[in-house]
Amino acid sequence: MDLALCFSGGKDSALAALLADPFFDVTLVTASFGLTDAATHAREAANALGFDHETVSLDRAIAEEAVERMVDDGYPRDGIQYVHEATLEAVAKTGVDAIGDGTRRDDRAPTIPRAIAQSLEDRHDVEYIVPLAGYGRSAIDTLAAERLAIERGPSESLAKGDYEHELRTLLANEHGESAVEEIFPDHTQSVVRGRQA
Amino acid sequence: MDLALCFSGGKDSALAALLADPFFDVTLVTASFGLTDAATHAREAANALGFDHETVSLDRAIAEEAVERMVDDGYPRDGIQYVHEATLEAVAKTGVDAIGDGTRRDDRAPTIPRAIAQSLEDRHDVEYIVPLAGYGRSAIDTLAAERLAIERGPSESLAKGDYEHELRTLLANEHGESAVEEIFPDHTQSVVRGRQA
Numbered sequence: 001m002d003l004a005l006c007f008s009g010g011k012d013s014a015l016a017a018l019l020a021d022p023f024f025d026v027t028l029v030t031a032s033f034g035l036t037d038a039a040t041h042a043r044e045a046a047n048a049l050g051f052d053h054e055t056v057s058l059d060r061a062i063a064e065e066a067v068e069r070m071v072d073d074g075y076p077r078d079g080i081q082y083v084h085e086a087t088l089e090a091v092a093k094t095g096v097d098a099i100g101d102g103t104r105r106d107d108r109a110p111t112i113p114r115a116i117a118q119s120l121e122d123r124h125d126v127e128y129i130v131p132l133a134g135y136g137r138s139a140i141d142t143l144a145a146e147r148l149a150i151e152r153g154p155s156e157s158l159a160k161g162d163y164e165h166e167l168r169t170l171l172a173n174e175h176g177e178s179a180v181e182e183i184f185p186d187h188t189q190s191v192v193r194g195r196q197a
Numbered sequence: 198m199d200l201a202l203c204f205s206g207g208k209d210s211a212l213a214a215l216l217a218d219p220f221f222d223v224t225l226v227t228a229s230f231g232l233t234d235a236a237t238h239a240r241e242a243a244n245a246l247g248f249d250h251e252t253v254s255l256d257r258a259i260a261e262e263a264v265e266r267m268v269d270d271g272y273p274r275d276g277i278q279y280v281h282e283a284t285l286e287a288v289a290k291t292g293v294d295a296i297g298d299g300t301r302r303d304d305r306a307p308t309i310p311r312a313i314a315q316s317l318e319d320r321h322d323v324e325y326i327v328p329l330a331g332y333g334r335s336a337i338d339t340l341a342a343e344r345l346a347i348e349r350g351p352s353e354s355l356a357k358g359d360y361e362h363e364l365r366t367l368l369a370n371e372h373g374e375s376a377v378e379e380i381f382p383d384h385t386q387s388v389v390r391g392r393q394a
Contacts, residue, residue: 023344105314117333127333134331136315142324
């Protein structure tokens with residue numbers, strides 16, 4: 001079964017890819033608004049893990065809408081959720097057998113409830129696979145440390161490969177750096193450099 | 198990481214074991230009230246899949262309570278849920294790093310909400326792993342057909358290895374065969390005979 005797995009270059013989506021790898025023909029897919037070179041960084045991480053990589057374009061209007069929601073809300077959750085759902089829709093339209101992502105049991109956003117998962121599957125005749133849905137934070141940290149070479153740091157200094165990086169850039173352009181700091185306080189992220197030797 | 202995965206000899210828990218196998222040191226565990234030889238059948242299926250197998254004893258009072266709930270309710274869901282939670286508690290007490298089961302995204306019973314999962318993890322200092330939590334029914338059927346040699350049939354004629362078989366036996370003994378037919382109508386199940394060649 002072909003699986004197009006949404007990939008940010010971060011720890012969670014990389015571990016999801018490793019869990020799926022023995023059972024699917026996995027391609028890692030990064031959604032991009034074309035606002036930064038985020039997808040290039042994701043491709044490097046995908047290749048370092050030994051996976052094929054593709055980029056799916058998202059309309060810039062989706063990023064604009066997400067950023068306006070974040071500014072109105074004062075927090076990023078609903079904007080991130082909006083972009084994640086748009087990404088799954090875009091990937092599902094590419095005609096693969098299965099789509100997936102790196103969301104986890106303990107995530108608050110993005111999160112895809114069962115009803116939305118089944119709607120995605122029915123409308124696009126696709127399976128929606130979430131390898132980490134049955135894993136808590138501590139189990140994920142343990143497996144990631146065993147299997148992945150990871151670099152950690154604050155979001156703004158890591159060459160991260162996901163749409164969040166693009167959204168932060170758009171937010172900074174339109175509302176200034178202070179808006180980024182207000183909406184994404186103290187955000188440490190991880191970037192995957194490869195598998196553990 | 199050691200993982201004690203609850204195992205019935207059926208398709209779902211077998212596929213859960215295969216998904217976990219590359220990442221954990223998996224032992225398949227069958228809970229038994231000692232009412233039938235169900236655990237022996239589960240052991241055969243576990244060995245056919247190439248896994249170690251252990252049996253964990255459950256107090257017969259748990260089976261009695263579950264059967265009374267089923268008779269009162271007229272359906273098995275809450276009784277099964279009660280036994281499943283008791284099983285996870287018993288397996289968590291064996292001192293492994295992680296426990297798990299074959300519950301699926303689309304299951305109605307048993308199902309372990311996130312709050313119960315986190316309570317299990319906190320009280321027993323254990324990880325709770327659900328390999329199929331992010332898989333829908335159709336994806337599971339496809340993967341199981343690819344990876345498992347499966348025999349299907351009505352519950353009463355298959356030498357099934359799980360506590361449900363024991364609960365049906367107790368129900369028949371205490372309330373007659375008609376109670377089993379009322380509470381478990383048209384119940385087709387699967388037994389795993391090994392991996393796909």
